[in-house]
Amino acid sequence: MRVLDLSRVLAGPWAGQLLADYGADVLKVERPGTGDDTRSWGPPWWGEGDTRVAAYFTCANRGKRSVAIDLSSLEGLQQVRALARDADVLIENYKVGQLAKYGLDAASLQTLNPRLVYCSITGYGQTGPLAHKAGYDFAIQAEAGLMSITGEPDGEPQKVGVAVTDLMTGVYATTAILAALFERQTTGRGRVIDASLFDVQVAMLANQGANQLVGGKTPARMGNAHPNIVPYQVFPTQDGHMVLAVGNDGQFARLCDAAGHPAVSRDVRYCSNPARVGNRHALVPLITGWTLLRTTSDWVSLLDKAGVPCSPILDIAQVMSHPHVLARELRMDSGEPLYPPMVANPMLMDGHRLVSNQPPPGLNAHTACWQTPAQ
CATH class of the missing domain: 3.30.1540.10 (formyl-coa transferase, domain 3)
Incomplete structure (x- = not known):
């Protein structure tokens, strides 16, 4: 299963990493010279010199190969089209309509490859009054309700300590991709997936959203207390x-x-x-x-x-050294210089972790072998 990952930062790369852990050959297409923004989001850093990357990058790019392609050049566009022709899945998180300017939109690429599952991840989706806006996890947590129920009652609204909307969008996108691939076995055709951070965060309101819809009372910040259970x-x-x-x-x-x-x-x-x-x-x-x-x-x-x-x-720090974390092999310490310590995929099948044995890639490290499957 070949996945073309044109995404950057977190939501899209998280989906790509999940698919890599599940056994897909994931090729990450990055900007020449700089690559994914998160390569420079340090400190802390892993590696030295030209191979140094921020720890942030390592958390979402395990198991991938990397090629640097300039999408503003004719040669680069031809390379991406050639990759898409042979891919099973494409993941991208460009602004709405941006890839259509280059002929890399879903309609254009599915004309070349009708079996392609094309997943677009954006802040607000492909339609609606906010579709034009760029999406950032912090802003989405604010606008889609999460911050209104996070924090102390007499304090200011709070975001969650990790980018949960990005992460959950990556997980939702992965499930939709897998569903489309399963359906393709019968139909022979791919799907176009519209994954929106805003939509995911509204869905993530879960019982709090249901409380408002059913009870008619707007949930408020309660600190660490639960609205429906005591103590x-x-x-x-x-x-x-x-x-x-x-x-x-x-x-x-x-x-x-x-x-x-x-x-x-x-x-x-x-x-x-x-x-x-x-x-x-x-x-x-x-x-x-x-x-x-x-x-x-x-x-x-x-x-x-x-x-x-x-x-x-x-x-x-206590969590990473917790006896249960170690017993479950959630902490990965290979000891290899190119493989940073990481947190493993949380899923097990038949008692085994579904984790790729390939480290996060160096920028453009696989330009000579992108035409062949990863070994």
């Missing part, structure tokens, strides 16, 4: 904080028993989740008084035994 938030402990995620009435009863207050779970104000949601302002301070009496590790140990979801809040 389900961060609580202070004797030496820090922990997350308590009580998902049902049985778990709440076991929490109260473990804390030494079994009568609370039988109180009419707290015995059911709807009652706890309605009385959260009384219940949360009550539980806070309990959690402050023990350390985080003591609570985690106690509640794990009781079957109550509870977790410490770890920083990323």
